[in-house]
Amino acid sequence: MTMQRSITAFSFALLASLASGIFLVVQAQQNPGFISIDCGAPNEYIEGEINIKYETDEGFIDSGENMQVSSEVIYTYEQQYSKNLRSFPDGMRNCYTLRPDRGKNITYLIRVVFWYGNYDGKNQTPSFDLYIDVNYWTTVVFSTYYCEEIMYVSQADDIQVCLVNTGKGVPFISALELRPLDSDDYRLGSGFLQLHWRYDIGLRLNSFIRYPEDVYDRIWHGENYTIWNKLNATSAIDLFVNNNAYKVPGKVLRTARRSMNASTPMKLQWPSITTNKWIVYFYFMEIERLTSGQQREFTISMNDNQFTETVILEYLKPIVIVSTPVSGWNITFSIESTNKSGYPPILNAVEFYTIGDLPNVPTAQDDVEAINDIKAKYHIKRESWQGDPCVPSKYTWDGLICRYGNPPRIIWMKLSSSNLTGEIVSSLSHLSTMEYLDLSNNQLTGAIPETLARLQNLRYLNLSGNNLIGSVPEALKRRVLNNTLIMSLTGNANLCQADPCPQKKKPKKILVPIVTSVSGFLIILLGALAIVWLIKQKRIAESSERTLTLKNQSFKYEEVSRITGNFGRVIGEGGFGKVYLGTLDNGTVVAVKVLSESSKQGYKEFQAEAQLLMIVHHRNLVSLLGYCDHSKHMALIYEYMANGNLRRHLLVDHPKVLTWSKRLQIVVDVAQGT
Ligand SMILES: *[C@@H]1O[C@H](CO)[C@@H](O)[C@H](O)[C@H]1NC(C)=O
Ligand SMILES: *[C@@H]1O[C@H](CO)[C@@H](O)[C@H](O)[C@H]1NC(C)=O
Ligand SMILES: *[C@@H]1O[C@H](CO)[C@@H](O)[C@H](O)[C@H]1NC(C)=O
Ligand SMILES: *[C@@H]1O[C@H](CO)[C@@H](O)[C@H](O)[C@H]1NC(C)=O
Ligand SMILES: *[C@@H]1O[C@H](CO)[C@@H](O)[C@H](O)[C@H]1NC(C)=O
Ligand SMILES: *[C@@H]1O[C@H](CO)[C@@H](O)[C@H](O)[C@H]1NC(C)=O
Ligand SMILES: *[C@@H]1O[C@H](CO)[C@@H](O)[C@H](O)[C@H]1NC(C)=O
Ligand SMILES: *[C@@H]1O[C@H](CO)[C@@H](O)[C@H](O)[C@H]1NC(C)=O
Ligand SMILES: *[C@@H]1O[C@H](CO)[C@@H](O)[C@H](O)[C@H]1NC(C)=O
Numbered sequence: 313m314t315m316q317r318s319i320t321a322f323s324f325a326l327l328a329s330l331a332s333g334i335f336l337v338v339q340a341q342q343n344p345g346f347i348s349i350d351c352g353a354p355n356e357y358i359e360g361e362i363n364i365k366y367e368t369d370e371g372f373i374d375s376g377e378n379m380q381v382s383s384e385v386i387y388t389y390e391q392q393y394s395k396n397l398r399s400f401p402d403g404m405r406n407c408y409t410l411r412p413d414r415g416k417n418i419t420y421l422i423r424v425v426f427w428y429g430n431y432d433g434k435n436q437t438p439s440f441d442l443y444i445d446v447n448y449w450t451t452v453v454f455s456t457y458y459c460e461e462i463m464y465v466s467q468a469d470d471i472q473v474c475l476v477n478t479g480k481g482v483p484f485i486s487a488l489e490l491r492p493l494d495s496d497d498y499r500l501g502s503g504f505l506q507l508h509w510r511y512d513i514g515l516r517l518n519s520f521i522r523y524p525e526d527v528y529d530r531i532w533h534g535e536n537y538t539i540w541n542k543l544n545a546t547s548a549i550d551l552f553v554n555n556n557a558y559k560v561p562g563k564v565l566r567t568a569r570r571s572m573n574a575s576t577p578m579k580l581q582w583p584s585i586t587t588n589k590w591i592v593y594f595y596f597m598e599i600e601r602l603t604s605g606q607q608r609e610f611t612i613s614m615n616d617n618q619f620t621e622t623v624i625l626e627y628l629k630p631i632v633i634v635s636t637p638v639s640g641w642n643i644t645f646s647i648e649s650t651n652k653s654g655y656p657p658i659l660n661a662v663e664f665y666t667i668g669d670l671p672n673v674p675t676a677q678d679d680v681e682a683i684n685d686i687k688a689k690y691h692i693k694r695e696s697w698q699g700d701p702c703v704p705s706k707y708t709w710d711g712l713i714c715r716y717g718n719p720p721r722i723i724w725m726k727l728s729s730s731n732l733t734g735e736i737v738s739s740l741s742h743l744s745t746m747e748y749l750d751l752s753n754n755q756l757t758g759a760i761p762e763t764l765a766r767l768q769n770l771r772y773l774n775l776s777g778n779n780l781i782g783s784v785p786e787a788l789k790r791r792v793l794n795n796t797l798i799m800s801l802t803g804n805a806n807l808c809q810a811d812p813c814p815q816k817k818k819p820k821k822i823l824v825p826i827v828t829s830v831s832g833f834l835i836i837l838l839g840a841l842a843i844v845w846l847i848k849q850k851r852i853a854e855s856s857e858r859t860l861t862l863k864n865q866s867f868k869y870e871e872v873s874r875i876t877g878n879f880g881r882v883i884g885e886g887g888f889g890k891v892y893l894g895t896l897d898n899g900t901v902v903a904v905k906v907l908s909e910s911s912k913q914g915y916k917e918f919q920a921e922a923q924l925l926m927i928v929h930h931r932n933l934v935s936l937l938g939y940c941d942h943s944k945h946m947a948l949i950y951e952y953m954a955n956g957n958l959r960r961h962l963l964v965d966h967p968k969v970l971t972w973s974k975r976l977q978i979v980v981d982v983a984q985g986t
Contacts, residue, residue, distance in 0.1 A: 343523070345413050347490040348729065352378040352396035359392055360524050366487075369398055372408045375698065376400045379484070381429025383931035391487075394427040394457075399484035400475055405443070407474040414492045416466045419499050421528055423461040424473065425487040426452060436480020443474040446672040446703040450506065451478075462668065463498035463505040468677065474507065474699050491529045497558050505665040511535040513659050514542055514567025525561040531958035532564050532661060536792070540569035540578060543658055545599040556630040558595070560661060564596045565630055568660040577648035578657050588666040589637035592645060595661035596633070598625040598739045614638045614645045622650065625658075637667055675702040676719040682742040683709075683722060689739070690732045713748075721745040728774070729753040736780075741766050752800065753777035760785055760807075768851065770797060777803040783813045867938050869945040876904050893952065900951070902937060907946040 343364055350357075350366040369376070376398045376607050399408040405784040412420060422444070428437045436523060442449040442460060445467070450460055464471070475483035498505055512521055515534030543850070545566060556565075571578045584590065598608060613620040618638040623631060635645075674680070682856035685700050686692070694710050701715035701722060713724030722743050725986065728750045735758035740749070746767045752774040759782030773788070784801065789811070791797035801807055808814070873879065875894035884891040892904045938949040 323970075326554065343529075345492040346529070347410050347412060347488075349408070349488040350393040351398040351485045351487055352380070353393070354378070354396075357392065362529075364523060364529070365394060369408075372410065372488075373398070373406065374693070375403055375406045375695070379431045381427065381431045381434065385429040393425065393487040394429065397427070397429075397431055397484045397486045399431070399482050400477070401482050403477070403698070405474050405476050405588045405696070405699055407443075407472045407699040408485075408488055410471045410473065410488075410490050411469060412466070412471065412490055412492060415469050419463055419465050419493045420471065420497060421461065421489075421491040421493060421498075421530065423487075423489040423491075424471065424485060424538040425489075426454065426458040426484065427486045428454070428456055428484075431484070432482070436481065438483060439478065440480065440483035441478050443472075443699070443704075444504065444668075445472050446674045446700045447668070447670045449668065452483075461507040463493070463507075463665075465499055465504070468674065468680075472699050474588045488528070492608070493528055495559075500667065503670055504668045506588075506668045508664040508666065509533070509535075510661075510663045511537075512564045512567065512661050513537060513540075514661045515564070518706065521561055521563055525563050527559050532561070536621070537569055537780070540571060540659075543568040543600060557801075558593075558632050560595055560630065560632075564661050565595065566596070566599060566660075568599055569657045570658040571647075571656040574654055574656045577642065577646045578659055581642050582645040583781040584640060584643050586666055587639075588668065589639045590635075590643050591637055591667060592635045593663040593665070594633040594635070594659065595630065596623060596625055596658065597630040597660050597665075598627045599660075603629060605735060606655070607653065608655045608658065609650045610647050610657040611650060612645065612647050612844070615640045615643060627891060633932040648816075672703050673719050674700050675714065676721050679722045679743055680744075684710075685739040686737060689734065689737045690730075692730065692732075694725075715745065723769070724748040726750040726791045727754070732756055734758075736761055736775075738763055740764065741815055743767070746770055748772040750774040751778070759783075760788070762787065764788065772798045774800040775804065776800045779806065780910045781806040783808045866941070866946070867949065869947075872904060872906075872945070872947045872949070875949070876900065879906070894949070896937070900937070902949050903952045905948045 346364065348364050348366045349369060349372055349552045351369055353366065353368050356365060356367045369378075369705040377400075378396060379399050380396045381394065400724055410422075414553070419709050424442065437454055437456070439451060439453045441451050444462065444464055449462065452460070473488060475485060477483055510530060510532055512534060514530035515532065517534045517536045517624070519533050519534045526532065569578075592614065594612060602608065602791065608625045609622065611620060611622045612633060612635075614635055615638045618640075619635040621635075623633060625631065638645055647659060649655065649657050680701060687697055695712040696707065699707065701709045701712055702720040705714070705716060708714055710728075711726045712718045712722055715723045723745050724741070724747060726748070729752070732751065734753035734756070736751070736756055738761060740746075741761065741763035744767065747769045749767075749770060749772065754777070756775070756778040757947055762785045764770070764773070765785055765787035770791075780801070781804075784799075784807070788797065788799060801809060867875075872894075875896060876892040877894070879890075879892050880899065881893040882890050883893045889906050892906065894904045896902055937951055
């Protein structure tokens, strides 16, 4: 890999981390899409032998505490992730949130590792439940070391792995790994595959093969099936490419065992410790050069022929046989030579899975996104606010009530006395099935957003005991009047609850809609009135105090025509019609807004604007100098702002005229209608 390539492929920040920089570059390219978390680790590192980068918990989970295993306990698989762990003494359910690069509808291998190591000095291993998203995965019961692995197709962009306290000790976790698969080889119609054993038959006991030999980082263990004989490969097989179906490493396939002789089948039986069905993946490859014209042929059968299949092998050609789901008290399989084959059956590798069900449906995605946004914006830290908000029902987030339809929805939310600060966030109005909303006794500021009225089913709204300002949206007031909404607004000293609000508040109604959103430093201003909001350069701002004293004048249509040089220069277009440049007799440059006959906004609105601007004066509001109200020819005459309209200034980078703090101030002023 050339230096050139690594620079283009990776960010400067990464390279800036000097020594480790280049190394990280190599890492990131070698395990794309992998998420590897060493839970409880103080810092990230690269696990030497397998060359995988392990991260800390940061960004994956907020709860729990980092612990170290006892120094007296030494774990044989000297992997660094067994040295520390993260334990969860608080909360019923603690969840890791993984957001894989590849997104949803991809099959992922997800593996969790638990190594107790007497970290708490109690010498007593706990038991707890594991959930994958909203569904039960397994119960962790073990003596010292425990590993669980599934093949899971994600339904959402996030995947959550949750540890649930079942009252049998403090849950903990040592490592969490996610690997994307680039095929549907392990995909089921429904449910997920839960691994029990994965053996490289013929590999010696206590050794294993994983990444980088296995591109999916499956871990193939050696097994001591000494009832079967080791099969000798005819020659050294090292010409493998790993791109066979299922991407099984050549190293795994090039060993095998066989039965004693052709009339003896290979048989295995084990008790089915679960009521779930089993699926077995059989991997075969002929590694012995047979007498010309001869082929190994055998039949696989499981549990009284619940599954059977006959296989003929060709030299060095891998074959994968996936059983249909089988069930029973004991699970058995037998691989038996057919009569025309004079050779004993072989087996190179095998995986044993059970099928896990996914009966629970997660909460509606819109609700999940909205509630997570609310959680983030208000910095809500509650033990139960992890994982899915509604499912499973016994772990519903504290303060929420859900309706369990398909999908479940949030209908009730009580966040009173919860230290909420800032404005009422718009995501609240995305919880579209909400019926009850209590935000009382917080420090919420700003106006009550009109969008709350979009909550069609809202029957109860308590905003009392906050610092809200402005007036109450009409749509909400109407619902209170016809008894479809109970609304409590007491204890908001600066909230106008009179109907109508005092005159001085009046501009608010007209001005507020102009501002749609302020998001960080990105400001977007929309609205038909924007054209009126012209920017004042400092010089003009000063002089405008004087201009204001000019009495509003009535102009004749002929005068308007003269002022504008017979409507010679168009400088803009608004909701009413075109805006022309003009000069008054005293030399004042003006902007003349003429109501066009085809105007979408009518005469009434035109009059309303004229009346409003005559009584309202503000340094950010352009002054009305006169008007023309001559039957068909109507015009408003404003002071002219040489620098164009506000919208342009807020959108376009124009630092000479407006600093960012100034822009923000204007937006805040506009929003408050001051
Ligand atoms: C998910 O992926 C499968 C196969 O990869 C495809 O057949 C299916 O249409 C996809 N579903 C969605 C909802 O994209
Ligand atoms: C593996 O096989 C060898 C040879 O038959 C035997 O000595 C050993 O005990 C076996 N190990 C296990 C764990 O079964
Ligand atoms: C397999 O090869 C080993 C060494 O190469 C040899 O000792 C052994 O007898 C062979 N086994 C069979 C079944 O041919
Ligand atoms: C095959 O092996 C079995 C078990 O060791 C033995 O009973 C049988 O006689 C053998 N058959 C042949 C044809 O060698
Ligand atoms: C399952 O296997 C065990 C031991 O191998 C045996 O005792 C038991 O009878 C079997 N059960 C059934 C239902 O076949
Ligand atoms: C093989 O042949 C024997 C006798 O010739 C027969 O009993 C048996 O069913 C045959 N097996 C298969 C798998 O065809
Ligand atoms: C609210 O914040 C105050 C001060 O930061 C703190 O003392 C109090 O415990 C918090 N209350 C809640 C319910 O979080
Ligand atoms: C609104 O909340 C306040 C404080 O939590 C409470 O005292 C009041 O009774 C509530 N109003 C209604 C109508 O429930
Ligand atoms: C109550 O008023 C709201 C808002 O005007 C309206 O949407 C709703 O249909 C009315 N309901 C009844 C029962 O009149």
